[in-house]
Amino acid sequence: MTLKSVFADLHIHIGRTEGGLPVKITGARNLTFDNIVQEAAHRKGIRMIGIIDAHSPPVQEEIARNLDEGRYETLSGGGIRYRDTTAILGVEIEVKGAGRGVAHLLAYFPDLDVMRTFSGWMSRHVKNMQLSTQRFHGDLRELEGKVADLGGLLVPAHVFTPFKSVYGSAVDRMSDLLDPDQLAGVELGLSSDSTMADRISELEGFTFLTNSDAHSLPKIGREYNELLISEPCFHELKRALHRQEGRRVLANYGLDPKLGKYHRTRCLNCEELLSPTESGRCEYCGSTKMVRGVADRIDQLADRPTHHPDHRAPYIYQVPLEFIPKLGPKTLQKLLSRFGTEMEILHRASLADIAELAGASVATHIRLARERRLEFEEGGGGSYGRIRSVGKDQGVSGDSSV
Template identity: 45%
Template sequence: MQEYFVDLHIHIGRTKTGKPVKITASKLLTLPKVIEFSKKIKGLDMIGVIDCHSPEVLEEIQDYIRDYSAEEVSGGGIRFQNGILLILGSELEIYNENCDGPFHVLTYFPTIKSMKKFSYWLSERVTNVTLSTQRVYEKSEAIQLKVKELDGLFIPAHAFTPHKGLYGKGVKKSLTEVFQLNDIDGIELGLSSDTNLVKDIAELNTVSFLSNSDAHSLEKIGREYQLIKMKQASFRELQFALHQKQGRHIVKNFGLNPRLGKYYHTCCELCFTNVQDGKVCPNCSSRRITKGVFERLQELANPNDNTGLRPPYIHHIPLEFIPKLGPKTLMKLRDRFGNDMSIIHDTNYNELREVVNDEIAKMIVLSRTGGVSISAGGAGKYGKIE
């Protein structure tokens, strides 16, 4: 068994011909750059690219295989020459009539063949199959069933955020309002929640929690991730780990302190003042209020006697969040220590001081233990390190 750093939610901004895939993502977020940056700079071992249903993205992956620069592995997934393993994924937007709004799910498939079948099925139910995160005009149960027919994984994305989250905007109380619980392979927590905040939702007692980046730019890759114990990097091993089979399991989740997320507290959308009653801003009297993840989770909580063991959730601060750590200094750190995983987890204070000043070195070390002060975010505005 080995341990692998894994981020399963990375977008593609543009194809090799310059066509948009995730319109809101950076134009630099191309497949070749994702493959290189994820391994060389971020230090990841396995990634999930969740726009692989797009025909041109699929064609690019097949070009790598035809050029012998990548290969499909027997357990599912695509291994590239630099060693990184790509899991073929697709993010979908679903809307049921009994829901308060649309919500997103992540789906993953073991082979190019199964992804092609899903892409074809999807093309008859979306407006534009070439784009990311399209509204699927199909019932939620039918979508979940199709994914399972193709041996896929089905995971609600950033499930607790107020915009496009299953619990934040979709269901009123339980995911069983729209899905079969037994066919849920994991729950993506999102930036404004963590294991401790979500642990009291009883229906999720046996569901694995995932912490992924939802990267819309290269630097956001690995913003959140997990360490997973598997025999090797493959789709099948990932599936085993999510269901804790044969010794495979998630060892640790790594993510932002939820207070750094954009939707932690209920806030006014105009002036970002914290709103206690959730209705009217006490500062500007606006009624444009976004309910925070913290408050929503208090509504959903139903404490129970099941105290099943969860992997530890480690609060870490991505290097780009460190005050006064600019791009040039970050490049020096990467040149000296290799990649972000090494800098964040392994490099000690004295080694850091060889490259950066005392203040930055201390902040990186303190971020490993949660020893930093944070002003909470809300209504779309990130929290800040003080």
């Protein structure tokens, strides 16, 4: 069977149902299941998406109706197809770690019937099944076992983020919280990359994932994965995460960690980026109100220099179009009308053609992004980093689309 490359973003939240019922309170109101699949298929050019919050009963009713009407199709290999894009049904669950810290886990299931079965079981352990990322009140080993019994995939979410993640807030060692044998992979999060994560030896055997954790339609695809699979479906995703029969993650496309909003430690009082101090006080204003950065947390946890195992996919820094200076909504629409999808603009479109439509500055920044030569102002404390603008003297030369 021929294997092919497929882009996949496996962590996208649902903000509301089509009828306006809240699902992810912090998600955009237009972030419905159907709008997500349309955005991925028509605008982003992403052929596999993990739609989290498919555990919600009113969302399941919408999915079932669209399946009955023929708008979506259930795939024999698992997943729900809309046009050329496959949706993998998922759920984000909050579990308690050591002390008061909590962590978020992602679970994926092959089809709507299995997701409904899981939802029926989980409804006994959470307070509100309609809403996203509910706290699980039960035995974690039982949760792991249920996901496995239903043929699902379990992945710790954004594992280093300061709030609600395995390493960021729950435990110092993932194996103190989760059974490593029950995990299909590890999601890194926006403020880290594989070079940082591979300083922690217990992560060596896992496949890494980079996903958007999108809470609005434009955020879809800000991080994604390139999979080598035979077709975009659940069972091929499972083989890729477990690196079976030649399937694997070919590459992780993620933000340069410096752009992540939790990369560096930041004082919330004076907003300065900090180096960790034993006193726990800001070196500039003396405040104790600070958010510990992912880079500093990994420094604290690391038990070796970076060591990439042979199976580790390359991590390719991805600069989403929303970060490109001087690329506004109208200009972006011109580019989409010409090139079709954001993936095409970011990776393949002719730079000369981009310059013709959007100007030399936009084309220059896209070229430097492709060449991994952009410079950044680091993010931290909940504020994203920024691209440093470059001058016209670094403009486009030739017609390179590489």
